Amino acid sequence: MAPDSKRPLPKGEQFFTPGATGLRKAVEQRSAVPMTYLFTQVPRWTAPTVLVVLLLVGFAVANPLGGVAVLPVIAFIGWLAYLSWPSLGIGGKVMRVAMLTFLLLLAATRFGLIAP
Template sequence: MPSQPRSRTPQNRRRPPNTRSTPGQAPGQRSAPRPSSRPAPTAGTSTRGSSRTSARASQRAAALPPASPLRERVAALSKPVLVRLSALPRVVVPLLMVALAAVGLFAPVPVAVVALVALILFVGWLAYLSWPLLSTGSRALRVMMLVLLIGYGVLRVTR
């Protein structure tokens, strides 16, 4: 069975990137790269989250009542630590939490209690800071996690 030759129409041909010529430009000469439509990140901002997530968070933040002086003070004191944590690779904080949970599960009781208290304080601190921006489901998840950690810590101490 004879094979049919492939059509060489413009739809089937691919051009190498950045070789489009503009009027007044010699063929084959590279055009300047197009400017990005994304704004450049400013100092102190993260490029990790999606724009949809940050848009929802900013909408929720705009609808919030003013923060209490205590919350503002805790947020201001927490900012340097949060900046350092956000500068770490993304897997470091979850791995640290898993390591603390594993120590809390398998280590002798005095060491386990210290690890569980550190984990409870860390999760509680993050929950407190993010509470105004969280949805109801996210709040319930944070509370459930804290209750489970505290419950396991009490069980571990009493056994």
């Protein structure tokens, strides 16, 4: 793909949850621009690579700096989990809760809030 070309948005997908109100509607509306930017402007490998590097730093550095490295991973995964929650089955929901729990425990151990 040429550097100037942009990926088109997927067809047939609905970004907003039908009938959403309140917080969900607000979060989905505020997330539309960053999600579109990530999908159309940023190379596909960028976000996963950055997240893996931050997670590896979180594993390797056993002090608060490691915890700080995990925080953006928690925020990004939590954001995506929140956005995708209504369309998930029970297995997907359990996996997202397990992943966020694991990441929060990792950060807590790095900040010294719980023993490793």
